[in-house]
Amino acid sequence: MSEPVLTVENLSVRIAGLHILQGVSFTVAPTGVTVLLGRNGVGKTTTLRAVVGLTPRNGEVRGTVRMGAQSLLSQRTHRLVRGGLGYVPEDRCVFAGLTVAENLRLAERRGTRPAYDRVFALFPELDRRSRQRAGSLSGGQQQMLAIGRVLLNDNRLLLVDEPTKGLAPKVVTEVAEVLERVAESVPVLLVEQNLAVVRRLARDAVVLAAGRVAWAGDAQELLLETALTRSLLGVGSAEGHQPAGPATDQPVGSATDRVAGRRAAAASAPEDGS
Amino acid sequence: MTEVKSPEVSAPPAAVPDELTEQPGRWGRLRPFLPLVALVVALILPYSTLHLPGIFEGALNSPGTLQLLAVCLVFGGLAAGYDLLFGRTGMLSFGHALYFAAGVYGTDILITRAGLPLWQAAPLAIVGGTILAGLLGAVALRTVGIAFAMVTLAFAQVGAILVARDFGGLTGGEEGLPLDVAGLPDGLVGVTNTVNLYWLALAYLVVVVFVVHRVSGSPTGRVLAGLRDDERRIGVLGLDPYRFKLVAFTLAGGLASAGGVVYCLIVGGASPHITSSELTLSLLVMVVLGGPGTRWGPVLGGILYMYLDHRLVSFGTSDAVNALPAFLSRPLSQPLFVLGTVFILAVYFFPGGLASLAPRLALLRDSLRPGSRQQG
Amino acid sequence: MDAIILLTLTGLGLAALYFLVASGLSLVFGLADVLNFAHGLFLGVGAYATWWAAGNLPGAGPDGLGFVVAVAFGVAAGTLMAVLVELVLIRPLYSRTIEQVLVTVGLSLAGVALLQATWGADARPFPRPAWTREVTSIFGAQVPNGGLLLIVAATLVLGAILAFLRWTRYGLIIRAGVENREMVTALGIDVRKAFTLVFAIGGAAAALAGALGSVYFGTVSPQQGGSLLIFAFIVVVIGGMGSVVGSAYAAVAVGLLQQFVNYYGTSGLGDICVVALLAVVLLLRPQGIAGKAVTA
Numbered sequence: 001m002s003e004p005v006l007t008v009e010n011l012s013v014r015i016a017g018l019h020i021l022q023g024v025s026f027t028v029a030p031t032g033v034t035v036l037l038g039r040n041g042v043g044k045t046t047t048l049r050a051v052v053g054l055t056p057r058n059g060e061v062r063g064t065v066r067m068g069a070q071s072l073l074s075q076r077t078h079r080l081v082r083g084g085l086g087y088v089p090e091d092r093c094v095f096a097g098l099t100v101a102e103n104l105r106l107a108e109r110r111g112t113r114p115a116y117d118r119v120f121a122l123f124p125e126l127d128r129r130s131r132q133r134a135g136s137l138s139g140g141q142q143q144m145l146a147i148g149r150v151l152l153n154d155n156r157l158l159l160v161d162e163p164t165k166g167l168a169p170k171v172v173t174e175v176a177e178v179l180e181r182v183a184e185s186v187p188v189l190l191v192e193q194n195l196a197v198v199r200r201l202a203r204d205a206v207v208l209a210a211g212r213v214a215w216a217g218d219a220q221e222l223l224l225e226t227a228l229t230r231s232l233l234g235v236g237s238a239e240g241h242q243p244a245g246p247a248t249d250q251p252v253g254s255a256t257d258r259v260a261g262r263r264a265a266a267a268s269a270p271e272d273g274s
Numbered sequence: 275m276t277e278v279k280s281p282e283v284s285a286p287p288a289a290v291p292d293e294l295t296e297q298p299g300r301w302g303r304l305r306p307f308l309p310l311v312a313l314v315v316a317l318i319l320p321y322s323t324l325h326l327p328g329i330f331e332g333a334l335n336s337p338g339t340l341q342l343l344a345v346c347l348v349f350g351g352l353a354a355g356y357d358l359l360f361g362r363t364g365m366l367s368f369g370h371a372l373y374f375a376a377g378v379y380g381t382d383i384l385i386t387r388a389g390l391p392l393w394q395a396a397p398l399a400i401v402g403g404t405i406l407a408g409l410l411g412a413v414a415l416r417t418v419g420i421a422f423a424m425v426t427l428a429f430a431q432v433g434a435i436l437v438a439r440d441f442g443g444l445t446g447g448e449e450g451l452p453l454d455v456a457g458l459p460d461g462l463v464g465v466t467n468t469v470n471l472y473w474l475a476l477a478y479l480v481v482v483v484f485v486v487h488r489v490s491g492s493p494t495g496r497v498l499a500g501l502r503d504d505e506r507r508i509g510v511l512g513l514d515p516y517r518f519k520l521v522a523f524t525l526a527g528g529l530a531s532a533g534g535v536v537y538c539l540i541v542g543g544a545s546p547h548i549t550s551s552e553l554t555l556s557l558l559v560m561v562v563l564g565g566p567g568t569r570w571g572p573v574l575g576g577i578l579y580m581y582l583d584h585r586l587v588s589f590g591t592s593d594a595v596n597a598l599p600a601f602l603s604r605p606l607s608q609p610l611f612v613l614g615t616v617f618i619l620a621v622y623f624f625p626g627g628l629a630s631l632a633p634r635l636a637l638l639r640d641s642l643r644p645g646s647r648q649q650g
Numbered sequence: 651m652d653a654i655i656l657l658t659l660t661g662l663g664l665a666a667l668y669f670l671v672a673s674g675l676s677l678v679f680g681l682a683d684v685l686n687f688a689h690g691l692f693l694g695v696g697a698y699a700t701w702w703a704a705g706n707l708p709g710a711g712p713d714g715l716g717f718v719v720a721v722a723f724g725v726a727a728g729t730l731m732a733v734l735v736e737l738v739l740i741r742p743l744y745s746r747t748i749e750q751v752l753v754t755v756g757l758s759l760a761g762v763a764l765l766q767a768t769w770g771a772d773a774r775p776f777p778r779p780a781w782t783r784e785v786t787s788i789f790g791a792q793v794p795n796g797g798l799l800l801i802v803a804a805t806l807v808l809g810a811i812l813a814f815l816r817w818t819r820y821g822l823i824i825r826a827g828v829e830n831r832e833m834v835t836a837l838g839i840d841v842r843k844a845f846t847l848v849f850a851i852g853g854a855a856a857a858l859a860g861a862l863g864s865v866y867f868g869t870v871s872p873q874q875g876g877s878l879l880i881f882a883f884i885v886v887v888i889g890g891m892g893s894v895v896g897s898a899y900a901a902v903a904v905g906l907l908q909q910f911v912n913y914y915g916t917s918g919l920g921d922i923c924v925v926a927l928l929a930v931v932l933l934l935r936p937q938g939i940a941g942k943a944v945t946a
Contacts, residue, residue, distance in 0.1 A: 081838035093833045095826045439918035604767040614760025
């Protein structure tokens with residue numbers, strides 16, 4: 001096993017007095033997709049945001065996060081990103097009032113040639129729609145733009161937060177295909193709720209529960225253990241609608257299903273909260 | 275931005291030297307009685323003929339000093355009432371002057387123009403100011419944060435315009451409206467009775483402090499504190515933030531109107547500058563200087579601010595300042611320049627205001643003791 | 651008919667003044683979340699610097715090219731002031747919104763007091779070219795030239811700001827930052843440089859408003875910034891915070907409403923109508939005519 005690209009040690013995050021993460025440690029392998037799993041509200045997004053330096057001001061971060069030998073926690077976000085840490089946030093966050101071309105142009109950097117050929121090879125749609133306002137794109141297209149924006153530069157690691165959230169099943173498959181191709185050249189730390197996507201992409205998995213790492217290891221092994229998956233992720237039970245067993249192979253989880261699942265999970269959150 | 279912060283220094287060290295435990299202990303026993311001591315001092319003060327040169331111009335019981343003190347006490351109460359919004363609920367209102375002015379002009383107009391006696395005019399002015407706060411609050415609270423600040427500012431501006439333009443010839447416009455003393459009880463008229471106005475101001479301050487403390491100690495007060503810390507959490511609990519904020523806004527407005535009544539009697543009339551946004555900004559400065567959300571900070575801030583605002587004028591024209599070169603003496607003769615600068619420095623260096631100074635000084639003192647070194 | 655043309659043009663003159671103050675406020679608030687009470691001070695600094703330059707600066711004067719030099723000096727002073735305020739006072743409090751507002755409040759109190767200490771509390775006659783005191787006859791209405799000058803200046807500033815936002819890289823960063831500042835940093839851009847820039851733009855526009863407004867009114871006084879500021883705030887809220895075009899529309903609406911109602915109704919009624927307009931807009935459309943929701 002070669003050196004990990006990202007090492008998180010004893011990461012704790014407290015926001016407005018609430019302990020969101022309590023000593024999380026894991027590593028991200030230098031190739032392939034490492035997926036970060038867990039029930040809703042367990043701190044997956046908080047973890048990614050802490051790594052990229054976007055913890056809100058009323059939050060407090062402790063522990064160490066290293067990319068190679070470089071320590072990340074004390075640095076400002078834009079420096080981390082310029083240092084090769086690509087971040088695709090939850091809910092895509094494209095600039096709705098700007099055109100597709102302008103969204104991409106924002107990611108250009110002085111001194112490096114933007115890799116438009118790479119982006120347009122993956123997403124020819126973005127080239128065709130370059131003059132369209134990003135806010136008028138479909139959810140899937142916005143996700144493509146959010147990923148494309150990051151791929152304009154070379155990255156050492158990509159952080160991708162729930163790229164399939166709220167997308168139609170067909171689009172989920174498209175996004176998964178793209179991520180699969182992207183992961184051939186750059187390691188990805190992925191937060192993903194859709195287990196079909198996880199099964200397709202993930203090599204390693206880290207499962208968070210109650211602000212700590214509950215399980216870490218080979219992702220495919222985790223998925224084979226139905227009971228384990230159920231207890232850690234709360235899926236496959238009555239409240240979740242996503243099939244977790246290895247028998248189902250289809251990417252499922254339409255927007256409505258997922259929202260229903262989310263509500264159920266949110267309602268039950270106080271029980272499993274620490 | 276990620277900030278790696280050190281843990282807060284609230285936890286006491288495991289083993290504390292004897293002399294250190296005793297010190298906070300004695301202080302802690304005295305603390306609850308300090309307000310009582312202050313109240314006793316405030317009660318004795320009008321009977322003292324003591325001269326404090328440099329601090330007050332006349333003797334303590336001279337009418338001039340008593341009037342200054344009364345104004346300070348009223349603003350101590352006003353600041354405490356404003357803190358109900360800013361420090362305890364997290365609402366940044368820029369229009370609090372409006373409800374104060376409603377009390378001042380309401381009393382003045384009802385007595386001077388309508389010829390009502392004080393005992394009718396004062397309750398009417400307070401009720402009117404409270405209703406006004408309730409109505410305008412109901413509209414303004416449809417917005418939050420900065421937008422709320424701007425809407426309250428705009429509403430207060432309407433009050434300022436109404437007063438300055440003298441609609442219906444009620445307010446006296448730019449000249450202001452002197453209070454017709456014929457409508458007042460004899461005990462409140464004349465220089466010799468200034469002491470009664472002082473009592474009135476002290477009573478107002480006590481009432482405001484009592485109300486604010488009762489409210490913040492009640493379940494409602496805990497909801498308000500929750501709104502300040504994180505409004506969403508209150509929403510999740512199934513409580514309606516709007517209602518609670520409206521209650522706080524109306525109550526604070528009512529308290530300000532009552533302060534207006536007292537102020538009108540002390541200064542004997544109304545002048546348009548009390549409607550200006552500058553007055554609200556001063557309230558904000560008082561609260562922040564004193565320590566928002568603390569028990570006594572805003573009161574202290576209000577008293578100290580008004581005292582400095584008055585005294586800095588004579589300080590600015592004193593020989594010591596006049597002897598300085600012009601580029602120093604001129605700004606120093608402007609109380610607002612001094613107060614504004616002090617305020618900016620306070621925001622940077624004493625975010626907790628005066629109220630945070632005592633614990634800080636204690637900390638400093640402790641760290642200077644040889645005993646604490648060994649523990650380190 | 652003459653009265654309507656005159657009121658329209660003087661109303662637009664007022665709108666121009668509001669726009670010059672509001673455009674900077676709006677950008678600063680939209681991008682950096684700073685509610686800048688010191689913005690009136692930038693206006694005062696611009697006005698007094700112009701006034702000082704016209705009397706003391708070699709090459710500057712109350713007339714012709716000298717007047718242009720004096721105004722340029724005033725604008726430069728306002729810009730410098732704004733940049734210093736951002737770098738020294740605002741930046742250390744980055745993202746602490748309330749503290750930033752408090753600092754600008756303190757600054758506005760102290761700054762106005764300082765102007766007052768230096769040049770006195772009373773209004774002083776403002777040096778201005780003779781032609782600005784005259785009127786131009788437009789369709790029979792006698793319109794003051796000072797007002798027309800304001801309209802021309804505001805139109806040019808509007809065009810310049812829009813071109814800057816549309817066609818430059820920093821303009822792109824500012825537009826994106828108004829939408830989602832955090833995401834701009836997540837693309838590897840140091841958004842704080844853009845903060846300094848919007849303060850500079852705002853300071854320059856406000857200083858220009860101070861200089862040309864003083865030309866229009868004929869006097870300069872320390873308080874003049876403060877009274878304009880409240881209406882500029884109203885314009886910003888109605889127009890939608892962060893939207894320059896929204897500010898322009900709102901400024902025109904407010905200026906015309908104020909001028910017409912003050913003329914046909916009672917003096918002062920127009921100001922009250924403006925606040926009523928603000929209340930109506932906020933209740934119907936909390937995010938303003940254009941621009942992002944004002945929830946910060």
